[in-house]
Amino acid sequence: MTRTSAIDWDDAYSNAAHIPDGLSYAGRWTAQAAAFREKLLGTKRMRLDIPYGEHERNRYDLFLPESKPKGLAVFVHGGYFIATDKSTWSHLASGALAHGYAVAMPSYVLCPDASIPEITRQVAAAITTAADEIAGPIHLAGHSAGGHLVTRMSTVTTPLDMETAGRIQKTVSISGLHDLRPLRNTKMNELLRLDADTARAESVALLDPMPGTDLSCWVGEDERPEFLRQNALPENLWSSFDVHVSTVEEPTRHHYNIMDGLTDPNHGLVRTLLKL
Template structure:
């Protein structure tokens, strides 16, 4: 039996990496420039999410703006499944926790509520998390907020009817980096109350993630992030060790830049060598924005893989 309380394995020595001209890095990582119709896509997401919130509210399954920290943006929405856990002795339900993208400086949870529909229909709860955006905080500060959100959900799980053993974190783009950082977190070191909770996270799903942040330093993306080499390395999951029993699913759109593909490929290879179980899902014909939509599409391989992590029949 695998010991999920064991010390994590250190990744292999870091390779030299890829050196890119600033102009090449800008083209590779500027996802909005690569998808000219992104304003139309964002408007559609907002409309779909509002409709989902209205439906969940009418059915009494929507719990908005749960506060998990001291800052104003530290809130999350919780969608409960269609079959609710029975209070006082019912079977607890799995939980999917979603972190949005936007390069740590844009977007919000309120554009992604529609992703919860398929999971709620299959007996899982879904939390959609907001966090303070740069430049009001740093990437390291955002990672700490994400940890606070997950820890609060773990503490509230019995009262909410959630299964502490079946919490899966998912994220898109910047949210993919957050997933990696959460999977590398030593929860027991943060809080002795979590010492017996290994693994606190049953799995992670990172879509179009950025796991090595150093290439972003030379891009316009860094104007609000303020990363230097040391800060970028500290928040790069690629340079950290996975916790024992880590299970990840990595997905990238087929039409995304070669750098997004390299990021997931190199990260997955490195963490597999360190003992993590890492699966990949192909998303052919999808660009950076449409890649995340696969997470909420019925019968899509990405949804099926996520449901398997949740331990829910797909």
């Protein structure tokens, strides 16, 4: 009998170590986001730190197009539920803005100060608050852990109210974590504090989707094998439901540069998100 080697789960979810000059990306994103906000200073097209809850991280930024918004796009950041915030990603709003959509970007309380179920409820509160302000269809995008969080909004146990959930026209999970169970095998779980029951209850691939859900799972072809596996799960496991799920593996892209498509109004990622 051939013995299967144990998987190094920490390595499976390690991205910077497998991306050329991977540690430089955080600084690049921060600089690009700051430059984007600088261009909007003094205009009425940017509102920062709008509260949606009591915690200091329960804030979202709202970017507005030049004319009346056609609807609302929401981008939820990743960071394995333990890192980053909204200020790192402002520039990713530019693609949807160019098509006339308002873009909301929330922060949320990170683990271990919040559990993943609590983070899920926070993101729902942020979406609801922004949706109360911006009329029209809602389009959700999230990266990595954010991909999990936006997809979670369209499951039958969504924390969204049905009126807001019914306005969601499209969800794009970018390099999304759709099965949280493997994260229990990583050192990150010292902060995530996932137990078996919570990991199963919050894993979107193991939940039933709401009827009519329109989800695209978008990943870089050069990503870690575990993210390619995670990306394929919803289409495989939701195939028997009344939903539309598509899977995209974008050539030459990895876990970090995959998000660049959101800055280009003509990129397939933006066009898919907005159903153009």
